[in-house]
Amino acid sequence: MEWSDIRIFLAIARAGSLGGAARAIGQTQPTMGRRLRALEQALGQTLFQRTSDGFVLTAEGAAVFAHAERMEEEALAFARQLSGRGRELDGMLRVSSSDWFGVHMLTPVIAGFIRAHPRVAVELVTDARLFSLARREADLVFRIRAFDEADVVQRKLMRMEYALYAAPGVAPPRAGGGEGHALLTLDTGFADLPDVAWMRRLLPAARVAFGSNSREAQARLCAAGAGLAVLPCLLAERVGGLRAVDLGEPAPGRDVWVGYHRDLRRQGRLRAFLDAAFEQLGDGGAPPGADPAADRSAHPSAPPSTPPAG
Incomplete structure (x- = not known):
């Protein structure tokens, strides 16, 4: 495996298409497809399902994604250390919620977060359907019911009347x-x-x-x-x-919960965003800066068909 192929894999997983990934990292679409095939051959695994809606991670791809993100974190930290930027955060953070909650509640949080961490790109996806944290369709999900999926860490953010x-x-x-x-x-x-x-x-x-x-x-x-x-x-x-x-x-009334996959619990940009969200919106969850071990993990079960925060 080569690190450049891992970067391409991450870009495709986040964009959901070869074209979007190519634009994100400045490569051509044929190059993206060729390097992905090389990575899959090297691993002996199919990492994506090719669907009419784009590229969707397989179970094997989701497992690789968790390790690839940790590799990316270390590579970014290495680059920051050499460039003298110290602990400055960067990378992509994908957040999901219902439409109104994203527009009215999260955009002020995102605005302040972007100003504080200009090298982090935040992608807000508002949709009534549930995004899979296990398959990395989102990094953070805000919704109105506690999570039941396996390996999801969750906190109660606030109470809505x-x-x-x-x-x-x-x-x-x-x-x-x-x-x-x-x-x-x-x-x-x-x-x-x-x-x-x-x-x-x-x-x-x-x-x-x-x-x-x-x-x-x-x-x-x-x-x-x-x-x-x-x-x-x-x-x-x-x-x-x-x-x-x-x-x-x-x-x-309803409680608003925020959840993320346990593999991301020590990711710097995710934890910084959580701190900002709890500081501006929280009224009963874990305080900003709380130890990840204090977060509540969901119990394995089939995910309920419940909309995001709404």
């Missing part, structure tokens, strides 16, 4: 009824979430007018007077133009 909201001109509904009211809710894939069930239970006669996996879309439509929506209070405050509706029973 929810409430029913309407535009100022919308007449408030009556608990136990809801006739004549439109509901803006999550799509059918998330119908079992506590806040969705709570709204349907308290407003059984209301009709569902809109469904989406985007809380941001629900909030914008709600502010435009299209109907009622259960929203995270933090999101409602940031969107503005909304008033809370009291049905006599509070909407269920």
Whole structure:
């Protein structure tokens, strides 16, 4: 194996395509493909599945990825030492969350982090689907349910309260009824979430007018007077133009968890980002700078079909 091939492997794993990896490290796409084949032949393993959505790590590739990242960390530290930059952080950090949480909660954290660590590139991926930490689809995942995957280290970041909201001109509904009211809710894939069930239970006669996996879309439509929506209070405050509706029973709140693969628990840029996130957002998790051994590891199990922080 050659270190240059390991760098190419890491670039492909992070970009998910030969073209994206080639642009990231300044090589041609044919060169990337040729060096990847050479590495796979040297290892005697297939490292990626070639799918219509791009290159996806195999189980063997995921195992190689963990070692390759540690090699990269040492190579970067070596280069920093020689150039006199000491402990300056650099490299790529991929963060995943729901759309609204990424836009409204994480971007201020990312802005400060980039200013403090200009050599670290942060990639924020907002999506309703779960990203696999084991397959390195993301380095850090923020979501509203504790992790059950094997080898995932997690912390509770914060508590989020929810409430029913309407535009100022919308007449408030009556608990136990809801006739004549439109509901803006999550799509059918998330119908079992506590806040969705709570709204349907308290407003059984209301009709569902809109469904989406985007809380941001629900909030914008709600502010435009299209109907009622259960929203995270933090999101409602940031969107503005909304008033809370009291049905006599509070909407269920949710905890936000952050998780990462245990192989990354001593990665400098990841731990620095965690410190920044807990400093700005945390209200009950481990304090910034906590020892990795104090983090809570998830128990092996099939991952639940739960959206990221939302």
